[in-house]
Amino acid sequence: MKKLIFILLLGFLTSAHAYGEWIPNWTIFKDSINLDVPQGKCLVKGYIVDYGGNRISQGIVGTTDFKKQAKVDEEGNFELLLDDTDSSIFFFAHGYSESVLYNYDFKSQHEVSMEFLAYTDMGVIEVEKPVIYCYSDKPISFDLNLELRSELVFSYPNYNEDGWKIDLDQEGIQVNNSTYPYLFWEGETEQLTYSTSNEGKVEGFIIKTDTCITFMENTLSSMGLNTIEKTDFITYWGPRLLTKDYALIQFVLDDEYSNEIAGITTSVQPDNQRRVFMKFTSMDVPYTSFDLTTPSFTQVQRDGFTLIEWGGAEIPLEVKMLTN
Secondary structure: OOOEEEEEEOOOOOOOOHHHOOOOOEEEEEEEEOOOOOOOEEEEEEEEEOOOOOEOOOOEEEEOOOOOEEEOOOOOEEEEEEEOOOOOEEEEOOOOOOEEEOOOOOOOOEEEEEEEEOOOOOOOEEEEEEEEEEEOOOOEEEEEEEEEOOEEEEEEOOOEOOEEEEEEEOOEEEEOOEEEOOEEEEEEEOOOOOOOOOOOOEEOEEEEHHHHHHHHHHHHHHHOOOHHHHHHHHHHHHHHHOOOOEEEEEEEEHHHHHHHOEEEEEOOOOOEEEEEEEEEEEEOOOOOOOOEEOOOOOOOOOOOOEEEEEEEEEOOOEEEEEEO
16 A cells, blocks of 8 residues: 655755755765675665754655655664665755765665765745834834844835834824835845754644635734734735645744844834744645644733734745655
């Protein structure tokens, strides 16, 4: 009986020829006879390290025809039993570029000891449409500055080195004597990926995209966004989520938003603040290579001076279907 295994992979085999010259990102330490290995088989044992020499305790190692695979354990080790007709294997972990050993002679009744070298290379990711709403029950003036973790590519109204100088009242946000419903900025980064816990788990959701409207309405309400903010969010991201049957979604809030996306400093401290950033990957199949846990959210108060921000990014991953 065939079993379908769905693994979340990043642009497989795209970086093996970096900068126009192939640079091996693996090392074979030993290749010797082991008569405990069955005839016609080759046992490959090894571990994964990054360029700092740190063990990577996640991901998979498998044949490039996707027929055999093994998980990397908590110590960064793996063990894979191959046929002696196999010739190429790869390593992949979420957040790292793949490493590939091509055209190797895996001999019958041999044991191969090796190391895969992995490095972070997610490519350019667009930090899209962070919009900042400001509310106050009395007129106030303040400066707002972004502490960007990405390169700023657009802003409206124009954001300069002095930040935005804002007058805020019931009419809205005034910058340079013009009124705006919110502040807008976008950026580009090469560092953004899904956040994991110390146990290697990802707090997030896999949803069927025909339920995305209800999902976003309920989830954003649980975070304290109002009707206008939810409508702006859903009308922007809803069509993006509907491009495939499923979506992997992770929300980054408040302090994590500051650490990963951009910090905010204001000359007048908000009484309340809620910052929401959605990471997502559109998927044909509802499966990932890591464990998911379901997060819970708390409401934000909205009295006094309140700052609300939301944005998002599509994490450029592909879903591959492996069959054995």
